[in-house]
Amino acid sequence: MATKHEILSEIDTNFPEYLTFLQTFIRAASPSPPGDTTEAASIVFDFLSSHGISAETIAPQPHMPNIVTDFDGGDRSGPRVVLNGHIDTYPVGNPDEWKHGGPYSGYNDGLQIHGRGGVDMKAGTAASTIAYILLKKRAQKLKGSVALTVASDEETGGKWGTRYLLEQGGKASPWRGDCVINGEPGGLQSIRFGEKGTLRLTFTIRTKGANGAYTQLSRGANIIAAQLIQRLLEIESMTPHLSEELRKHFDSSEVRLVANEIMGPGTAEILLAPTINIGTIRGGFKVNVIPEECVFEADVRLPIGLLAEEVMDHVYSILKDFPEASVSKQEAPSNPANYCSIDHPFAKHIADTTEHITGRRPVQLAGLGGTDCKFYRYLGIPAYVIGPSPRSMGASGEAVDIAEFKALIKIHTLAIWDYLGSNA
Template identity: 25%
Template sequence: MVSKNTHINEVNELLITMVQNKCINPPGTELKSILTIENHLKQRNIPCKIIESAPERGNLIAEIKGEGSSPSLMFGPSHVDVVPIGNESAWEVEPFSGIIKDEQIWGRGTLDMLFIVATQVQAFVRLHEEGFKPKGDLKLCIVADEEAGGIYGTEWLMKNEPDFMKVDYALSEAGGIPITPGKLLFGTGEKGAAWKRVSFKGTPTHGSMPYKSDNAVVKAAIAAEKLSKYTPPINLDYIKIMVNGLGLNRITRFMLSHRLLLPIVLRTAHRQNPVMARLLHALSRMTISPNIFHGGTKTNIVAGEAYLDVDIRTLPNQNDEYIEKQLRKAMGKLGEEAIIEQPPDQPGFFTSEGTASNPESEIVPFMCKAVSEVYPNVQFVPLVVAGATDLRYLREQGTQAYGFSLFDPDTPLNTMAKLPHGPNERVNLKTVEYSLMAYYNLAKEFLGQ
């Protein structure tokens, strides 16, 4: 039998190769890493299938068939595409080197989410090599295009491989994060995403005599300020489930469960722990961020047109109608004349509604067991993540989908919040080892005889 250390070496190698494959999205070119994984599986006589979705883009699926007597479980959908590196001078290492330094693997995509791809593949390999006979199907699903909305990845598979994608449980990014002793966060839901263009019309006249002019740029500027300062209705449901699980002291719990006290908590938290403040803010409401401003045609002409592109993130159950109503309210008088529509298609654009899975489903106790070697008697605390992940596609069809991996106790939450999509992205070797163990244990326990 292949030793545990061999599996750890193999998983690190796989992860490093995928970093070096440089599947930056756009354009993605994920087929490089998909072929790396196919090769890894083929060398071990494990059948798999590649589903190409565009030139140089593709997805990989594999399966250990169960007896059908118990729920099915998917490792994934887990994505191999990564975001651009940003300012290279901010990096301490070459961003696609995959170098090991200070007990960590460095490079774009290591944390988001190649370490999960590598450990899910390797856990699948290990179970396959051991002749694992699951009660329910165990599926492996590695995808392209998550960073740009999933059209060529998970969405493609939902349309083209619907039978394979029908699963009871799915595990992917954003989970297994130590937050306080004895507690791990795990993703149980996510906010929705909607981009809106808010446009204004003005009356173009000569810029040399602007008195009482009807200027679209000025309207858009005032609207931008109003939108950024507006407080949409507060909903504490998603903070409460997290806070209850965290076992915070009574005063903090009290403060966090009263709408009127929330602004004070946010201001205090922002001084001590800005990441936590941003998270609590995002979990308590629909957020509105005007991020692009365009207007006017020439410096000596009063602007006849201007628009703002606004990033809006909704809580579960907040639909388009809700968004529009809130935006108009936020802009006051200007809301009456604003034209609100979807911006034209652009790379990375997508709309999704917020989704949530049951934080107390039957797999959760098995998660606790799967990580008990590293975290004995641990409790999983549900987290609705502010960003969108591919799990929303599965939740929409009724799958209980969770963020689940296993971070080592030395990874502080603050570092973790900064590294994905930022410079010097890296993952601890221990996190890779623990995640491999967690996926292997969970599948074995949950689907085992």
């Protein structure tokens, strides 16, 4: 226990330095799009270097570098744990709506650090980076190995980030590992063992145009689009195919309460249900002209147990009633739902550690949004998310709780410390 106590004491002692690192990281703007993370990546690289750690930059796109590094424990026969996080953030819609010096201030008000990306997910990435440093100092007491992958391009699909790292070298890629911990926002009350998938669709309606007074000649593309959108809501009634064990887990009162607590009332109901959102709509150029074409995009979120092919079959059946409409699938942002075991030993260590640090045992949940963990799970690698509260992510005034950031450093460090069989 002496060494575990030593780790916690070191985090407490050095926390002002860690907080400065997070503030500097937030101040290095990295909105995606455009996805330029060079400045923010250099902050991580330099922080590692300042602690005597050599890291490698892998940049298939020069403006989207990925920072990677790894080490072996004193006994190399154990599992390999990967700490994974991303650098890029949501863009900023209206900088004037931000207080405390703008969207990239890194302002410390005593309780929170303000700035775009603090929640999603620079606090989590910083915590993983610090955990890696703390563990490497004690490498000889660990059984197995640890890798750190700080990736770009998460917000726009991961092609040049985590996905690239995992695909290069195939099964021999050193960045795959045996299990993964990730600090995406999810709340310290939960461990995310899976997440909904995404099916992104583009619908195009083409009709005969006319003067707005001659509706007997054509209902117009926009009217037909509105009717089609109403029918597409049928997707939300589709039922996923789940094992009885998973269904009972999601239906438990504890899981439902925590899901609603973290992500808001009604969350428990949509964890197992598909949802559809209609985004960009383009159609018409003048109010008194019947438009010939309307194009709109639909974002369908697929719960665990529901395949995109099933949804597409339903969409095609609806389109039989809309001969003017066609649909195409956006391949890059479309990914299946994914999950891993809720009983993996590493997940138990994360839960035990979190309970020790926060006094509350987290429950296993699935996320509503996507993370880079999906790429590991697609390869059969268990990947778990535990990070700060998601309540302000992506919003004007995004801010991460300082106490949660500190707890997160401790959780990421000690969960791996215990899992890799320390002697302390």
